Amino acid sequence: MRSEDIAKLAGVSRSTVSRVINNYSNVPDKTRKKVMKIIEEHHYEPNTSARALAGKKTNTIGLFVVSITEKHNPNRIYQNNYFAPFVDALLDSANAMGYYVLIHTVYSEDDFQKVRQAFQQGRIDGGIIVGTENNMEMARIIADLQVPFILIDYDMRELLENRLDRNNLAVINSKDYEGAAKAVEHLIGLGHQRIAFISGRQNTYSGRQRYEAYISSMESNGLEVNKDYILQGEFLKMNAYEEVKRMLMMADGVRPTAIFSANDEMALGAIEACKELGVSIPNELSLIGFDDIQVAAQLNPSLSSVRLPIFEMAKAAAHSIIDMCEKGSESFSMLSFPTQLMVRESCQRLVKD
Amino acid sequence: MRSEDIAKLAGVSRSTVSRVINNYSNVPDKTRKKVMKIIEEHHYEPNTSARALAGKKTNTIGLFVVSITEKHNPNRIYQNNYFAPFVDALLDSANAMGYYVLIHTVYSEDDFQKVRQAFQQGRIDGGIIVGTENNMEMARIIADLQVPFILIDYDMRELLENRLDRNNLAVINSKDYEGAAKAVEHLIGLGHQRIAFISGRQNTYSGRQRYEAYISSMESNGLEVNKDYILQGEFLKMNAYEEVKRMLMMADGVRPTAIFSANDEMALGAIEACKELGVSIPNELSLIGFDDIQVAAQLNPSLSSVRLPIFEMAKAAAHSIIDMCEKGSESFSMLSFPTQLMVRESCQRLVKD
DNA sequence: TTGAAAGCGCTAACAC
DNA sequence: GTGTTAGCGCTTTCAA
Numbered sequence: 001m002r003s004e005d006i007a008k009l010a011g012v013s014r015s016t017v018s019r020v021i022n023n024y025s026n027v028p029d030k031t032r033k034k035v036m037k038i039i040e041e042h043h044y045e046p047n048t049s050a051r052a053l054a055g056k057k058t059n060t061i062g063l064f065v066v067s068i069t070e071k072h073n074p075n076r077i078y079q080n081n082y083f084a085p086f087v088d089a090l091l092d093s094a095n096a097m098g099y100y101v102l103i104h105t106v107y108s109e110d111d112f113q114k115v116r117q118a119f120q121q122g123r124i125d126g127g128i129i130v131g132t133e134n135n136m137e138m139a140r141i142i143a144d145l146q147v148p149f150i151l152i153d154y155d156m157r158e159l160l161e162n163r164l165d166r167n168n169l170a171v172i173n174s175k176d177y178e179g180a181a182k183a184v185e186h187l188i189g190l191g192h193q194r195i196a197f198i199s200g201r202q203n204t205y206s207g208r209q210r211y212e213a214y215i216s217s218m219e220s221n222g223l224e225v226n227k228d229y230i231l232q233g234e235f236l237k238m239n240a241y242e243e244v245k246r247m248l249m250m251a252d253g254v255r256p257t258a259i260f261s262a263n264d265e266m267a268l269g270a271i272e273a274c275k276e277l278g279v280s281i282p283n284e285l286s287l288i289g290f291d292d293i294q295v296a297a298q299l300n301p302s303l304s305s306v307r308l309p310i311f312e313m314a315k316a317a318a319h320s321i322i323d324m325c326e327k328g329s330e331s332f333s334m335l336s337f338p339t340q341l342m343v344r345e346s347c348q349r350l351v352k353d
Numbered sequence: 354m355r356s357e358d359i360a361k362l363a364g365v366s367r368s369t370v371s372r373v374i375n376n377y378s379n380v381p382d383k384t385r386k387k388v389m390k391i392i393e394e395h396h397y398e399p400n401t402s403a404r405a406l407a408g409k410k411t412n413t414i415g416l417f418v419v420s421i422t423e424k425h426n427p428n429r430i431y432q433n434n435y436f437a438p439f440v441d442a443l444l445d446s447a448n449a450m451g452y453y454v455l456i457h458t459v460y461s462e463d464d465f466q467k468v469r470q471a472f473q474q475g476r477i478d479g480g481i482i483v484g485t486e487n488n489m490e491m492a493r494i495i496a497d498l499q500v501p502f503i504l505i506d507y508d509m510r511e512l513l514e515n516r517l518d519r520n521n522l523a524v525i526n527s528k529d530y531e532g533a534a535k536a537v538e539h540l541i542g543l544g545h546q547r548i549a550f551i552s553g554r555q556n557t558y559s560g561r562q563r564y565e566a567y568i569s570s571m572e573s574n575g576l577e578v579n580k581d582y583i584l585q586g587e588f589l590k591m592n593a594y595e596e597v598k599r600m601l602m603m604a605d606g607v608r609p610t611a612i613f614s615a616n617d618e619m620a621l622g623a624i625e626a627c628k629e630l631g632v633s634i635p636n637e638l639s640l641i642g643f644d645d646i647q648v649a650a651q652l653n654p655s656l657s658s659v660r661l662p663i664f665e666m667a668k669a670a671a672h673s674i675i676d677m678c679e680k681g682s683e684s685f686s687m688l689s690f691p692t693q694l695m696v697r698e699s700c701q702r703l704v705k706d
Numbered sequence: 707t708t709g710a711a712a713g714c715g716c717t718a719a720c721a722c
Numbered sequence: 723g724t725g726t727t728a729g730c731g732c733t734t735t736c737a738a
Binding site: 366367369372379380384403405406475 | 714
């Protein structure tokens with residue numbers, strides 16, 4: 001069934017059918033109704049390719065999930081408690097606004113070509129990029145596309161240094177720095193002074209932010225930053241487990257009394273290490289994670305963690321990209337969402353002895 | 354940059370460019386190379402809409418995630434530990450085969466129109482439907498589309514009764530019945546006789562299968578099926594929590610010694626109820642769940658559970674649908690994947706007293 | 707082995 | 723207001 005068939009049945013021309021479909025004002029109510037009736041009766045759907053070819057939008061946005069370092073991580077990105085809800089909320093919002101979402105994973109630099117391809121092939125009107133790395137090279141390629149795009153969790157400073165604050169480009173971030181600072185301050189408030197930090201990957205914006213917040217919160221409170229207390233966890237549970245175990249076994253006399261982990265996944269590794277060495281949480285060691293993954297609240301003791309407003313971010317991303325697709329954007333924009341410290345059982349006031 | 358531009362630069366006609374792009378055999382190596390060079394130099398990508406309009410495939414498959422009963426459940430489908438890895442694996446496989454994936458959620462009967470629309474608008478070559486319900490009405494609509502489609506976890510008997518074993522249609526299931534039977538037999542093997550069951554939604558295939566397996570395993574082992582021991586959990590943690598609490602408080606003298614829960618989510622509810630009532634797992638009560646969600650292994654005590662081969666199913670779905678899109682299918686097909694019982698700490702041999 | 711030309715289903719500029 | 727017509731960028735007969 002094509003628009004011509006509808007036209008014939010309704011006794012009008014294809015142009016009129018097109019005008020009805022596209023809600024043009026210059027068609028009288030009577031004609032509109034007549035045409036709509038036929039359309040509905042026959043479940044007619046205009047062919048998207050033909051519309052796109054004739055200059056219309058595709059009403060499709062691309063979501064590219066970049067996860068290069070995790071290419072060989074069995075615990076892939078959708079298992080990842082950050083991306084799953086992000087994808088969920090994004091689909092919800094986009095679908096509710098009548099948009100389709102094309103999702104593509106990017107597990108290698110090569111895969112990244114898919115982003116460009118999806119545009120050049122005319123598959124999508126705009127795109128969103130979210131991932132475990134925030135590669136400026138990629139950001140530049142995207143910016144050069146001159147097409148609506150949203151970057152999730154990118155470093156504004158780097159973006160500005162590279163003059164990537166272009167039109168049709170937007171950045172949506174969470175306030176990781178603020179969240180991490182809250183976590184460290186909370187521990188300090190409980191009397192802790194020897195606070196260890198399990199670091200994430202430094203090639204991610206959030207990894208760097210959380211690290212910087214730890215350092216500066218310690219320093220601004222006059223606390224010593226002990227290098228032995230800074231563990232390289234790479235955001236991976238396994239690494240954190242090994243590192244925490246090593247630290248607890250080594251620093252026997254002067255163990256830290258608290259750990260701030262740059263994500264919950266690594267906090268789980270820390271918990272395992274503690275269990276193995278018989279170190280009690282929170283009695284002997286307080287622990288705070290980051291991300292507030294689902295398990296956090298279910299653990300025993302439940303894990304304090306910094307919650308990111310993933311849903312709000314995804315919703316904002318959907319609205320923002322669709323807005324840009326439909327109206328274009330005359331400016332660069334940036335949104336930054338606040339975090340929330342979820343205080344649970346894994347932290348305790350330090351008892352002086 | 355259009356094919357005509359490439360043609361001019363290469364000194365050939367658009368037809369020849371098209372032949373090169375589509376890998377036709379009747380173009381000499383020399384010409385092919387010449388054209389390819391220009392294409393690569395200019396990062397030319399043929400417009401998908403134009404190709405589709407001219408009769409080619411879109412190389413896009415649709416993934417429809419149906420979750421009608423969960424429309425208002427804050428803990429939506431992607432949080433769902435079943436769908437997240439399914440989506441992950443499907444994307445992986447499809448993308449690796451050069452296919453794009455269009456994902457759409459279906460939260461209402463109305464939304465279901467999107468499935469039909471996606472086809473009629475020419476957005477996708479084939480589709481996969483996965484969800485929390487297995488509605489025969491929907492299956493029929495899909496079958497009538499006469500287009501490559503895969504149904505995940507549908508009841509074959511119902512499908513056959515409705516004569517929906519059509520060409521271009523395939524079903525991929527997990528052996529829930531077998532898995533549930535294994536779980537119950539395991540408990541029986543540990544000496545349990547009073548085994549309670551937390552039931553899932555009966556409007557799902559897996560919900561029914563797990564229920565039936567429980568009943569028949571009990572009966573075939575000569576054990577009494579006590580109606581008070583069959584709890585309506587609806588696959589929801591909250592319901593399970595309430596029901597288990599009610600049962601434990603009521604059936605005080607003759608408490609069950611074991612519980613088989615139709616999913617892990619509900620097992621978590623059971624754990625909470627036990628904790629509250631001071632019932633020790635596994636000392637006083639053994640517990641097995643279903644799905645083997647990520648938390649299961651991390652709980653203390655860790656939760657025994659039946660693992661579904663989600664990844665394998667998703668991979669099979671991707672391969673199968675792409676195969677159907679490319680070659681069509683002259684028959685109906687069905688694949689059924691085995692489950693695996695993960696024995697952990699939440700079950701104990703019954704000590705006779 | 708190659709090119710010319712028709713056509714896929716739609717939109718939009720133009721004419722009436 | 724409405725119809726006619728010329729593309730949009732590609733594939734694919736058909737003819738050479």
